[in-house]
């Protein structure tokens with residue numbers, strides 16, 4: 001008897017050892033960079049990743065060498081930081097092999113708590129639907145911008161304190177509602193807008209709480225116990241209801257078009273996120289339910305709201321540090337505005353705002369569109385680069401976008417904010433797609449790269465131009481001396497965001513420009 005018990009115990013012990021070894025993630029074999037002074041606490045990393053990335057850039061990536069460091073999204077294995085020479089090899093590898101969406105899942109944990117994730121249909125709707133229809137949407141988006149400013153901006157005949165972050169966010173939400181759900185639900189402060197903003201708020205705040213309160217294997221439980229996540233589910237149910245008639249309209253319009261057999265060159269009856277998602281699902285032979293529609297639209301909102309707001313505020317803050325440029329930018333705006341028919345902006349006209357565009361791209365270079373690293377990917381099976389570098393399955397690798405932006409071999413005098421830098425670069429080029437704000441050109445990976453490069457970046461570019469123009473033309477803006485101690489930027493792990501609590505002073509111009 002005791003022999004049986006003894007043998008069983010040994011077998012069990014051996015199995016546990018084997019299982020733990022098999023389950024333990026394989027570690028990447030690269031030099032590990034950490035803080036020299038011995039303080040490698042979680043808090044230190046949260047607020048000072050930039051220092052580690054700078055050290056890694058100086059010692060390794062700028063010299064074409066990879067290294068590893070603590071991954072804020074994965075306590076079990078480090079992230080591999082790669083020099084740019086590896087980028088081409090992974091840009092176009094299929095998602096199933098080198099995954100971006102798994103990185104998003106790891107970072108946001110939304111799919112692990114019952115929330116939505118990026119899908120092929122979401123990516124396709126933005127890449128093909130939004131980008132193709134963008135030229136037709138500018139007029140409506142401009143109108144939504146005007147309505148939002150009129151409603152949100154207080155009267156300020158004298159210098160008035162305003163928090164620009166929530167202002168920009170609200171205005172962008174108005175513009176994106178028109179684009180994402182179309183004319184039926186997009187009214188300013190409509191139920192859709194309130195639901196979607198509340199959803200995004202919870203989708204961004206709840207995962208952090210879950211990560212602290214639960215071990216990873218119990219994350220799934222939070223969808224039943226966490227009030228924020230339960231709220232997201234309630235919002236999703238209500239959103240599905242109000243989206244139903246909108247979806248039916250898109251289905252009917254698509255059927256009508258099939259019957260007429262019309263292959264028109266212009267916009268269809270509806271050009272919006274609901275239509276593009278319907279197109280994308282149909283293209284994959286899938287039926288689109290209202291629940292899936294709500295989830296997909298919320299993914300788009302979550303991807304776009306704070307990223308665009310953050311980039312917009314970075315640009316505004318840079319403008320205040322370079323007031324000399326504001327006059328030149330205003331001259332350019334007025335010159336182009338003079339060519340508009342009925343004061344309506346077009347994509348072509350927005351494209352003529354080359355100085356404003358160059359300023360925006362320089363701001364994006366300085367602040368890396370609020371992220372220290374880019375092109376984060378996770379191999380689904382072990383990946384070997386051509387030179388033999390191996391990345392184990394499940395280990396994130398990434399590229400150092402922020403420090404790349406300050407590399408003197410890429411940009412001359414990188415520490416100088418040079419608003420005309422990209423204008424000069426574009427000057428002699430026949431390729432008009434390069435070096436404008438939304439370009440994923442080779443001198444920057446701020447927008448990512450390859451098959452997953454941000455598909456909403458052209459929309460972000462045009463909405464930011466419309467929003468910034470309206471502010472510059474109507475208001476003088478300056479820093480509030482009483483809030484000099486308020487930090488302008490906040491570090492959080494791999495993000496550096498303009499402080500949402502930073503107030504600025506606004507004063508109406510005597511005569512709007």
Ligand code: HEM
Pocket residue numbers: 100118122123126130300303304305307308309311369374375376446447448449450451452453454455456457459460
């Ligand atoms: C300034 C604003 C924005 C910034 C800084 C930004 C940044 C990014 C970045 C860095 C990526 C990952 C790219 C990669 O790793 O290769 C990305 C992907 C994506 N973005 Fe944006 N984004 C912005 C605005 C938007 C907007 C307005 C939308 C939609 C309307 C959007 C939708 C998406 C989608 C769907 C993806 C995933 C693409 C794919 O997997 O194929 N983004 N974005």
